Amino acid sequence: MEEAPTYAPSLPVPNVQEMVKMNPLEVPTKYVRNEEEMEKVNYMPQLSSEIPFIDFTLLSNGSIEELLKLEVACKDWGFFQIVNHGVQKELIQRMKDAVDEFFKLPIEEKETYAMLSNDIQGYGQAYVVSEEQTLDWGDALILFIYPDQYRNLRFWPKTPHGFKEIIEAYSSEMKRVGEELLSSLSIIMGLEKHALVGLHKEFIQALRVNYYPPCNTPEQVLGMSSHSDTGTITLLMQDDDVSGLEIRNKGNWVPINPILLDAIVVNIGDVIEILSNGKFKSVEHRAVTNKNKRRTSNASFLLPQDDVEVEPFHHMIDAQHPKMYQKVKFGDYLRHSLKRKMEGKTHTDVARIKEQVIEK
Numbered sequence: 001m002e003e004a005p006t007y008a009p010s011l012p013v014p015n016v017q018e019m020v021k022m023n024p025l026e027v028p029t030k031y032v033r034n035e036e037e038m039e040k041v042n043y044m045p046q047l048s049s050e051i052p053f054i055d056f057t058l059l060s061n062g063s064i065e066e067l068l069k070l071e072v073a074c075k076d077w078g079f080f081q082i083v084n085h086g087v088q089k090e091l092i093q094r095m096k097d098a099v100d101e102f103f104k105l106p107i108e109e110k111e112t113y114a115m116l117s118n119d120i121q122g123y124g125q126a127y128v129v130s131e132e133q134t135l136d137w138g139d140a141l142i143l144f145i146y147p148d149q150y151r152n153l154r155f156w157p158k159t160p161h162g163f164k165e166i167i168e169a170y171s172s173e174m175k176r177v178g179e180e181l182l183s184s185l186s187i188i189m190g191l192e193k194h195a196l197v198g199l200h201k202e203f204i205q206a207l208r209v210n211y212y213p214p215c216n217t218p219e220q221v222l223g224m225s226s227h228s229d230t231g232t233i234t235l236l237m238q239d240d241d242v243s244g245l246e247i248r249n250k251g252n253w254v255p256i257n258p259i260l261l262d263a264i265v266v267n268i269g270d271v272i273e274i275l276s277n278g279k280f281k282s283v284e285h286r287a288v289t290n291k292n293k294r295r296t297s298n299a300s301f302l303l304p305q306d307d308v309e310v311e312p313f314h315h316m317i318d319a320q321h322p323k324m325y326q327k328v329k330f331g332d333y334l335r336h337s338l339k340r341k342m343e344g345k346t347h348t349d350v351a352r353i354k355e356q357v358i359e360k
């Protein structure tokens with residue numbers, strides 16, 4: 001059986017949780033963003049309530065109304081929240097509790113799962129490619145979950161007890177929900193229901209658990225730099241009561257607050273943007289931090305295999321919608337993005353035809 005391929009190296013950087021523990025008031029200059037990057041002038045919290053909520057059960061049953069909502073969400077926001085998804089509340093809570101317990105472990109124990117210098121699985125940070133780059137105020141645990149043979153159990157925490165089984169059960173639910181969403185996405189792209197799942201043959205699913213410690217001056221730092229997700233779709237679970245996720249919409253930053261417990265935040269990745277020839281948007285997003293509260297989130301990424309070729313569907317190209325992207329091999333595309341710092345949508349350049357303007 002084939003093991004997971006290697007993705008990309010990232011430079012070692014300090015553990016942020018530990019740094020804050022030792023010196024809670026200090027914000028080293030390596031983390032301080034310039035004002036332009038923080039862009040608080042374009043902060044539009046009042047738009048937050050317009051980000052669509054979609055009933056997953058109705059959607060899966062083919063409700064035209066929900067399919068239309070999904071289409072609007074993918075075109076106008078690139079993000080939506082799903083409710084009524086059938087993932088047990090108790091399982092979601094067990095996942096959140098286990099994540100909390102893991103990050104509470106002493107640093108020495110967490111570091112037994114530290115990323116190696118050549119790849120992104122394990123505990124640490126990704127996307128750090130130069131000594132000069134401004135660093136994110138957060139730590140992460142990245143694991144490959146599917147296909148099964150991509151799992152490297154060396155990086156799967158043994159504490160808290162049962163974490164492995166919780167991750168497996170939780171991820172299997174994210175896979176179910178994700179694949180079902182792709183059926184609905186196929187329909188709104190004018191394709192046969194199983195087309196997108198078929199195109200991927202077998203998905204890769206990766207889990208990224210994010211931990212953002214509190215920051216004494218949250219207006220100066222970012223928990224996660226602005227980026228768009230490179231894969232097909234992402235399913236994100238946020239903390240129940242701590243905000244931090246912000247998304248781009250018409251040049252503004254709009255927060256997605258956890259107002260409905262257990263809602264899953266879904267976003268369209270670059271693969272869907274390319275396949276749909278730009279009709280459905282892979283939207284830039286970032287995480288901000290809080291002064292007194294730590295925040296966690298966990299993201300399940302559904303990605304194509306390395307050898308899958310991605311290019312716009314013919315039927316989505318016409319005189320009004322000229323071809324925006326050229327064909328890319330997903331493995332090359334992903335590695336290209338992992339070799340850079342996260343910087344909005346700049347990594348999508350390799351796939352874009354000519355110098356098209358990146359919408360913000």
Ligand SMILES: O=C(O)CCC(=O)C(=O)O
Nearest residue numbers: 208210244245287297299
């Ligand atoms: O913490 C968040 O809300 C965002 C996480 C995210 O964008 C990611 O892991 O790709």
Ligand SMILES: [Fe+2]
Nearest residue numbers: 227228229285
């Ligand atoms: Fe993301």
